[in-house]
Amino acid sequence: MQVEQNGDVFLLLKEKQPVGQCVCKQQQNGWYLEQLQISPEWQGKGYGSFLLKQVLKATGGYAQKSLHKAEAPQNQAACALLQKFGFRQQGSEWVRRREPDPTAVGLTHQFLQHLLQPGGFFVDATCGNGGDTEFLCRLAGEQGRVLALDLQQQAVENTNNRLQKAGLAHIGKAIQLDHAMLHTLVEPMSVDGIVFNFGYLPGADHALFTTPKSSLPAVTAALQALRPGGVLAACLYSGGPNGTEEKDTLLAFFRGLPIQQYNVLICEFGNWASTAPLPCFVMKKNS
Ligand SMILES: C[S@@+](CC[C@H](N)C(=O)[O-])C[C@H]1O[C@@H](n2cnc3c(N)ncnc32)[C@H](O)[C@@H]1O
Numbered sequence: 001m002q003v004e005q006n007g008d009v010f011l012l013l014k015e016k017q018p019v020g021q022c023v024c025k026q027q028q029n030g031w032y033l034e035q036l037q038i039s040p041e042w043q044g045k046g047y048g049s050f051l052l053k054q055v056l057k058a059t060g061g062y063a064q065k066s067l068h069k070a071e072a073p074q075n076q077a078a079c080a081l082l083q084k085f086g087f088r089q090q091g092s093e094w095v096r097r098r099e100p101d102p103t104a105v106g107l108t109h110q111f112l113q114h115l116l117q118p119g120g121f122f123v124d125a126t127c128g129n130g131g132d133t134e135f136l137c138r139l140a141g142e143q144g145r146v147l148a149l150d151l152q153q154q155a156v157e158n159t160n161n162r163l164q165k166a167g168l169a170h171i172g173k174a175i176q177l178d179h180a181m182l183h184t185l186v187e188p189m190s191v192d193g194i195v196f197n198f199g200y201l202p203g204a205d206h207a208l209f210t211t212p213k214s215s216l217p218a219v220t221a222a223l224q225a226l227r228p229g230g231v232l233a234a235c236l237y238s239g240g241p242n243g244t245e246e247k248d249t250l251l252a253f254f255r256g257l258p259i260q261q262y263n264v265l266i267c268e269f270g271n272w273a274s275t276a277p278l279p280c281f282v283m284k285k286n287s
Helices: 047-058 076-084 104-115 131-140 153-165 179-184 212-225 244-255
Strands: 002-006 009-014 017-026 031-038 066-070 088-090 093-098 121-124 145-150 172-176 191-197 226-236 262-266 278-284
Touching: 002 047, 009 047, 017 047, 031 047, 047 076, 104 131, 104 191, 104 226, 104 278, 121 131, 131 145, 131 153, 131 172, 131 191, 145 153, 153 172, 179 212, 191 212, 212 226, 212 244, 212 278, 226 244, 244 262, 244 278
Parallel strands: 031 066, 121 145, 121 191, 145 172, 191 226
Antiparallel strands: 002 009, 009 017, 017 031, 066 093, 088 093, 226 278, 262 278
């Protein structure tokens, strides 16, 4: 069995003879299934499933994010077929939507967006390739500023290049420094938000990664640098050859912080593996 695509038309061939056809047209934000037909003598034998799966594959239906709509099915079998592949009726339309799973970094950014205000002073304590720094610069806006740190020169260059390209270099700047030395650069109680994304630099030497030896003094220094009302966000990793000791050490530290001074959130992905990334937030109280 084989599916031949010609523009919007997908032809299902059995021994080179057409036995089914689907028309799937690209729209502004997704795809529209106009027609899905199997010749009557071949119905009820799984050919519809085969064709629809190939059409979905060819039009990004198994990518992280995709949207397909379909004509209202003409009979129960067509209805069951669409349901089997995740289409659901929404008003007069049948819709199949795939959304990417949430990520620890994405959730951290969303949460910080609610907690931090434009115009603030933010620190990215592990700038790496600059993803978090860019996020913080956009959040800080024209009136804010962002200091980014990394132990590796390559990370500092990657981050500064990224900011330059994004037109954000006047808001943020990366410098090479061990984050445990944060207190040498910033005044106590002067920072509105600090982000740690522990681990190694993606795309570089994985032998250089964060360890509790510097991470623990770094988060301690970071809490001193936070102004009352400020937030520290830390994404912890485990499961690889490194990370577990750091995760355990920092978790114990966060859990032990005095309730009179801090609120601590540990945001676990409850039904993922125990090695899933763990976003943590420490909010310094105002009084
Ligand atoms: C997971 S990466 C950070 C990813 C980054 N936030 C991004 O958006 O691309 C962790 C970074 O921490 C850096 N790092 C490791 N130990 C450090 C230390 N003691 N001080 C500062 N940075 C450190 C590594 O060089 C690496 O670039």
